[in-house]
Amino acid sequence: MKLETLAVHAGHAPDPATGAVTPPIHLSTTFERAPDGSLPHGFIYSRYANPNRDALERCLAALEGGTAAAAFGSGQAATMTVFQALAPGDHVVISEDAYFGTIKLVRDLFEGRGLTLTLVDAREIGAVEHAIEKNTKLLWLETPSNPLLAVTDLRAVAAVAHERGVSVAVDNTWATPILQRPLELGCDLVMHSTTKYLGGHSDTLGGAIVGREDDELFSRIRSIQGTGGAVPSPFESWLVLRGIRSMAYRVRGHCANAHVAAQFLARHPAVETVHYPGLASHAGHAVAASQMSDFGGMLSIQVRGGAAEALRVASRVELFTRATSLGGPESLIEHRHSVEGPASRTPENLLRLSIGLEHPDDIVADLKQALG
Ligand SMILES: *Cc1c(COP(=O)(O)O)cnc(C)c1O
Numbered sequence: 001m002k003l004e005t006l007a008v009h010a011g012h013a014p015d016p017a018t019g020a021v022t023p024p025i026h027l028s029t030t031f032e033r034a035p036d037g038s039l040p041h042g043f044i045y046s047r048y049a050n051p052n053r054d055a056l057e058r059c060l061a062a063l064e065g066g067t068a069a070a071a072f073g074s075g076q077a078a079t080m081t082v083f084q085a086l087a088p089g090d091h092v093v094i095s096e097d098a099y100f101g102t103i104k105l106v107r108d109l110f111e112g113r114g115l116t117l118t119l120v121d122a123r124e125i126g127a128v129e130h131a132i133e134k135n136t137k138l139l140w141l142e143t144p145s146n147p148l149l150a151v152t153d154l155r156a157v158a159a160v161a162h163e164r165g166v167s168v169a170v171d172n173t174w175a176t177p178i179l180q181r182p183l184e185l186g187c188d189l190v191m192h193s194t195t196k197y198l199g200g201h202s203d204t205l206g207g208a209i210v211g212r213e214d215d216e217l218f219s220r221i222r223s224i225q226g227t228g229g230a231v232p233s234p235f236e237s238w239l240v241l242r243g244i245r246s247m248a249y250r251v252r253g254h255c256a257n258a259h260v261a262a263q264f265l266a267r268h269p270a271v272e273t274v275h276y277p278g279l280a281s282h283a284g285h286a287v288a289a290s291q292m293s294d295f296g297g298m299l300s301i302q303v304r305g306g307a308a309e310a311l312r313v314a315s316r317v318e319l320f321t322r323a324t325s326l327g328g329p330e331s332l333i334e335h336r337h338s339v340e341g342p343a344s345r346t347p348e349n350l351l352r353l354s355i356g357l358e359h360p361d362d363i364v365a366d367l368k369q370a371l372g
Contacts, residue, residue: 003063003177006062006063007059007245007246010059010063011054011055011058011059012241023051023055023238023241025052026234027234029045029046030045030046031043046231046234047226047229047231050234052234052235052238053071053231053232053237055237056069056071056208056232056238056240056241056244057070057071060198060244061210064177064181064190065177066183066190066212067213067214068210068214068218069209069210070222071207071232071237071240072207072232073207073230073233074193074195074205074230075191075193075196076101076105076193077207077230078191078192078193078209079102079171080105080109081228082138082140082169082189082191082221083106083109084224085220085221085224086115086137087137088114089114089135090135091118092136092138092140093117093120093128093131093132093138093139094106094119094139094140095119095121095140095141095143095145095150097122097146097148097345098140098145098146098171099142099146099171100340102140116135118131121150122143122152122157123150123283125157128157128160129160132160132161132164137167138167138168138169139157139161139166140169140171141154141170141187142171142174143175143288144174144295146174146352147346147350148275148346148350149277149284149298149300150283150284151282154168154180154182154185154186154187155186155291158186159186167189168187168189169188169189169191169209170182170191171192173192173193174197174298174326175296178248178293179255179292179293179294179295179296183210183212187212188211188212188213189209190210191207191209192207192209193206194206194207194240194243195327196325196326196328197254197297197326197327198240198243198327199243200244200327200329201243202327202330204240204243205236206232206236206237206240209221250329251296252294254296254357256360257297257356257363258276258278258296258298259295260360262274262276262278262279263279264368265299265367266279268367268368268371270303270305270313271301272301272303272304273302274301276295276299276300277292277296278295278296297327297356299352299353300336300350303371305349306348307335307337309349310350310351314335314370317366317370318366318369319331319358319365319366320332320333320353320363320366320367322334325354326354327354328354330357330358331354331356331363331366332353332354333351333352333353334351334352336350336351337350
């Protein structure tokens with residue numbers, strides 16, 4: 001089945017008890033055992049598994065072409081679980097332009113507990129090879145990256161990692177499975193902040209890990225999910241599954257609008273650089289074209305005139321909302337350096353844009369008046 005069809009149908013079926021076409025939300029925390037003590041529906045207690053979360057996990061596994069999926073209460077909880085599945089003494093390699101919160105999480109919560117970490121420019125295969133040590137267990141990638149839209153060649157980097165016995169995880173939040181399927185490119189785990197394009201409406205927080213194999217690493221992840229309990233509620237699971245149903249078409253709209261905005265911004269005299277892999281001038285354009293079916297709805301710009309000018313542009317937008325996050329119907333703009341704080345590697349004149357589903361003419365008109 002094609003992705004559009006999977007997005008509508010995977011994890012969905014009319015409710016056998018009532019015929020309801022839209023699934024009910026199962027708030028029950030506990031499930032009845034049969035007289036012989038067995039569990040006729042497979043559910044025991046909602047921290048371990050719940051019908052709504054189960055449906056979401058089946059859908060996510062199908063969309064990413066994986067064997068198994070585990071849903072969490074946030075993207076960060078999903079990421080944290082992968083690092084919790086490693087052991088003290090293990091070494092991890094993380095792409096240096098990964099989401100700021102990922103690096104912060106590993107530094108703040110794991111570095112003092114025996115995990116060591118090396119940051120690399122994952123665009124350089126040689127740098128990744130060089131960073132891998134004897135005790136390296138995991139390579140964490142994000143492409144396109146946040147907020148510079150750096151593109152990593154997933155096939156090539158996964159091959160190098162696997163030669164050394166290193167598992168590869170990819171934060172696929174920005175691309176979504178509609179545009180990029182890392183497991184098919186040879187990677188082992190996919191992470192999502194379902195808060196973004198999957199939920200798609202800026203109204204639910206969630207995360208997920210999808211595994212290519214239901215192997216030892218994935219079973220540790222699932223065991224931490226059930227034991228630690230950083231799980232989404234039935235309602236949040238339901239909301240993400242609902243969002244996914246229209247995702248293929250929403251993502252298409254985000255991409256089309258981002259193309260228009262990127263073309264406009266690339267010609268604007270107040271803009272120094274546009275970071276969007278869909279532009280032929282972008283350093284990662286060819287690799288992105290080889291592993292993505294389109295280039296996504298996120299872009300960032302560096303404006304002439306430094307931080308002050310970037311903040312001035314952000315202060316002038318009318319249609320765009322000044323807010324963090326991404327992947328909702330509304331266009332958002334954010335001065336990333338201010339959000340990330342003093343440790344930020346993000347250029348001070350950078351603005352990150354989540355291009356929404358408004359009409360592209362209105363998006364461009366707002367950017368034009370704000371830059372003007
Ligand atoms: C938002 C985001 C996260 C974190 O997810 P939360 O749902 O906010 O915990 C991780 N990676 C990327 C790329 C993100 O955009």
